[in-house]
Amino acid sequence: MKNMMNPIKLIQAWDLNRKQESIRSMIEKYGLTDDIxxxxxxxNQRRRELNIPDSTKVINDGFVQ
Structure with a gap:
């Protein structure tokens, strides 16, 4: 069973995922620039600080690639 995160972590994860989608969209539109x-x-630094990995990058045994 998946670990349940507290409500604050859920909001933080939602915010990080929203920002990740924005970055992916900018990369598709403009390519990878220094600013992006x-x-x-x-x-990524914020994800590390909060210990919230990108759920789309999780592989076997819960590791992130």
Whole structure:
């Protein structure tokens, strides 16, 4: 059974996923620019701080690729 996150973590995960979708959209539209890469790095750092991985990148045994 999947671990239940507290409500604050759920909101944080939703916000991070929303920002990730925005970055993916910008990459599709403009390609990978330095500014977009900087935004991705900031998002990844925030994910690390909050310990909330990108659920679309989870592979076997719960690891993130």
């Amino acid at each position: 890469l900087d935004e991705q790095v900031k998002l």
